[in-house]
Amino acid sequence: MCWSVARGDPSGGTDSTSRYAARHFGDFDFSGITVVGPTRTFTGREERRVGDVTVELIDLGPGHSAGDVALWVPGDGIVFAGDALFQGGHMIVWSGSLAACVQSVDTLLATGAEVFVPGHGALMERGEVIAFRDGLTRVQEAATAHAKGGLSLDEAAARVHAEFAGGLAHPERLFTATAGAYADAGALEPLEVLELVRGMADLA
Template sequence: MSAGTAMKQIGDGVWASLWEPGGWGQANTGLVVDPGSVSMVIDTVWDVPRAREIADETARLTANAPVTEAVNTHSDGDHWWGNDTLPSGVRITTSSASLHAMKEETAPAGVNAFAALGSRIGWVPGPLGAMGSYMNRVRGGAQFPGKSPRLPDHTFDVTEKITVGSRDVQLRYLGPAHTVGDLIAHVPDAGIVFTGDLLFIGSTPILWHGPLGNWLGALDHLLSLDAEAYVPGHGPLCGTAEIRALREYWIWVEESGRQHFDAGVESTPASRNMMQSKEFERFSTWDCAERLVLTMSTLYRLWEGKPAEPPTLARRARAFADAGTFLREFESR
């Protein structure tokens, strides 16, 4: 197994593939096993070689408990573009809102072509080059699937209990927040919660959809579960202390960002000011701090009374141009 794909047992019959440090595309996945019965996979990764390695390791761990269920926690490709590595008979579940967003997403081949273009034009001055270089950064070294992967075939609206042999996995839709369809998977008998991208640990979170109040509510719900361990979408296992730190980050973003918005400061300069403030210092060690620019573009749109934008390539390209421009200015200082 390559680094970042090996399964780590984190509870009774529960494993996680923790792809640290948890940067762009480095998504965590999970496995719930009822020995001698059946198993469930939680999320798949978008990098084809890694997805296959995880599938091979999963097959080894489930030799006497075949995978019959899978869950995709939300619509970002790095959490479901590996669905074709699942056994063909597996039922895949996600929230109704997430499935709708998955159908709106640009296909992997289109994103790959866009990122490849970005690698060639990243040197170009101005927003075009900034967008291209940042998109290439987002892809990293990932090898995307050549065709659109298998979509989930089962959805729910608010809550769903899936029985995995003799074990229950409780699904709950807590979005819209990071994306329109964020859900969590709670394994009560093991004290483990798979949170998808409602938790970024050690890296800066992104608000693609909002509203931010929903994300704060989701964090409060996670805290109320008082689990033994939480598996974030990105980063290492965590407990309640890390969730509270993320909550403090979002409260700071909301309060400081709104002050800038009300003062008429545009979103990217506002992000720059916020990252230069003393209040930011406690979050400055988190990776990809420039993601604040992406979040602020979402928040400004919401504060202007406009609806959240769908996850199209055009929407993300504009955001990546802003983030890439900011990063160029920051790195040139």
């Protein structure tokens, strides 16, 4: 894997993908970690008690990743959204569906919560989450139009980047959003992780 080779190598290898992976993943050491699978699974929603607090687990389905879960605390009006929300930076769409990311945010908003804890960045108020959803929707509409117009993915991602990068961190992640919209439109199959990393590296 490119980031295992590049780890500890300041040059990050000779190609753009290796350099990008080294810059963003190279400081992490996953050696010696034992992955433990879940002991209980669920679909839909599941209510649990944590001490004296009632919480609800919400199965968001694929979005940022292949399967996202949020934690809704109705008594406090707070949702712990995980990586279904990003504050201050562009979202990575690993699942291959930008439409699913938009749907995940709609599901979070449907709780009625006023405070949201994103996977990255500061706490978000409801209006900020609506703005985040609307931003994803605008990217989806633009990328879908490019797909229907027959643009290549790389050319479409460059155009989406130019239009929507704004002041948020990691605008190269818009490649993954564009790829997700292309997959939703049937213009290509969902890309593998290394293909997405390659696309981000080239766009960066």
